[in-house]
Amino acid sequence: MTEEVFHTFANNPLDRCNNNRAQEGFGQQMLDNPATLFIPFWNLKPLLRSTNKGKSIAWKTQVELPGKDNYISTAVFLGTGTPSYCSSSSSFYAVDVSILKEEELADTLLSTDHEFKELRAAATSTDLPPDHLGILSQGRAMLEWHKKTQFCAKCGGPTEPVETGAKRRCKKCQEKHYPRTDPVVLILVYRGDHLLMSHGKRHPGHVYTCVAGFIEAGESLEEAARREVKEETGVIVGKVKYHSSQPWPFLGGQLMIGVEAEAITDTITIDPVELEDAKWVHRKEVEQMLQRSLQGWDTIDWSTMTEMIIPPPLSLAHQIIKRWVLRSTPSQL
Numbered sequence: 001m002t003e004e005v006f007h008t009f010a011n012n013p014l015d016r017c018n019n020n021r022a023q024e025g026f027g028q029q030m031l032d033n034p035a036t037l038f039i040p041f042w043n044l045k046p047l048l049r050s051t052n053k054g055k056s057i058a059w060k061t062q063v064e065l066p067g068k069d070n071y072i073s074t075a076v077f078l079g080t081g082t083p084s085y086c087s088s089s090s091s092f093y094a095v096d097v098s099i100l101k102e103e104e105l106a107d108t109l110l111s112t113d114h115e116f117k118e119l120r121a122a123a124t125s126t127d128l129p130p131d132h133l134g135i136l137s138q139g140r141a142m143l144e145w146h147k148k149t150q151f152c153a154k155c156g157g158p159t160e161p162v163e164t165g166a167k168r169r170c171k172k173c174q175e176k177h178y179p180r181t182d183p184v185v186l187i188l189v190y191r192g193d194h195l196l197m198s199h200g201k202r203h204p205g206h207v208y209t210c211v212a213g214f215i216e217a218g219e220s221l222e223e224a225a226r227r228e229v230k231e232e233t234g235v236i237v238g239k240v241k242y243h244s245s246q247p248w249p250f251l252g253g254q255l256m257i258g259v260e261a262e263a264i265t266d267t268i269t270i271d272p273v274e275l276e277d278a279k280w281v282h283r284k285e286v287e288q289m290l291q292r293s294l295q296g297w298d299t300i301d302w303s304t305m306t307e308m309i310i311p312p313p314l315s316l317a318h319q320i321i322k323r324w325v326l327r328s329t330p331s332q333l
Contacts, residue, residue: 054127083135140249
């Protein structure tokens with residue numbers, strides 16, 4: 001790769017102000033500013049609104065948040081900037097309003113053009129601006145981390161958010177806890193004009209994609225790529241080259257790291273625990289799979305889908321496969 005690639009859930013335009021978060025009074029100053037804007041999340045679903053330009057984040061000022069005294073202290077500062085559809089620079093927070101009941105939401109935050117929508121579905125089926133998806137990715141990942149880090153891993157004591165939500169601190173032993181991001185390597189394996197495509201047990205229909213897995217302790221990116229491909233398919237790979245990465249704000253928060261790897265062997269022996277199938281697919285057939293994935297992913301009827309297809313455009317797997325298909329000499333890195 002020579003050019004930088006920006007994927008869905010990246011493109012976050014906000015300045016996270018990491019040098020200011022620990023300063024005394026910084027967080028309170030942001031909260032006290034009437035121009036500060038909040039993104040309400042309910043059960044990790046962000047509040048979106050419909051406009052004449054499409055969907056966008058439904059920013060709210062503090063006075064527009066119902067029952068704010070019950071949760072405003074746990075709002076997570078995201079940063080400052082001027083995202084799409086904002087006329088001036090502001091400070092932005094993600095706030096968890098899950099404490100509110102549905103009837104309370106109906107009377108306040110929800111209206112004819114507002115809805116709480118699961119982020120992955122929103123990224124697949126709506127025309128949210130790329131920078132909004134980047135901001136929502138940060139907000140969702142941080143709120144889920146806070147939700148899962150209520151107690152100290154060292155002593156078991158309760159934790160509390162500090163530094164505008166950038167960290168948590170144990171009230172008992174003062175141990176600090178930092179947001180967790182789990183690295184996952186996604187490997188596009190090629191041999192000549194063929195790709196190694198796998199169908200996992202959790203994949204819907206006939207979705208075939210790249211081998212992927214978590215990077216383990218004491219393991220380099222390249223070592224993880226070779227190990228995962230061998231464990232899941234039995235194929236041995238040699239040269240490994242970095243492609244690009246993508247924040248993935250689900251399952252606790254992950255960083256998908258895409259690489260391309262050249263296969264040395266071609267015999268496939270699948271791990272039946274992880275995969276239902278794996279096969280070598282010629283570039284022309286991969287191109288057809290790519291075209292199918294561009295024809296309304298969210299409208300596919302999986303009960304009748306019989307042709308192979310790759311993941312949707314929002315995924316790193318789609319983009320790394322697409323780049324390989326479009327190369328004039330796919331056997332060259």
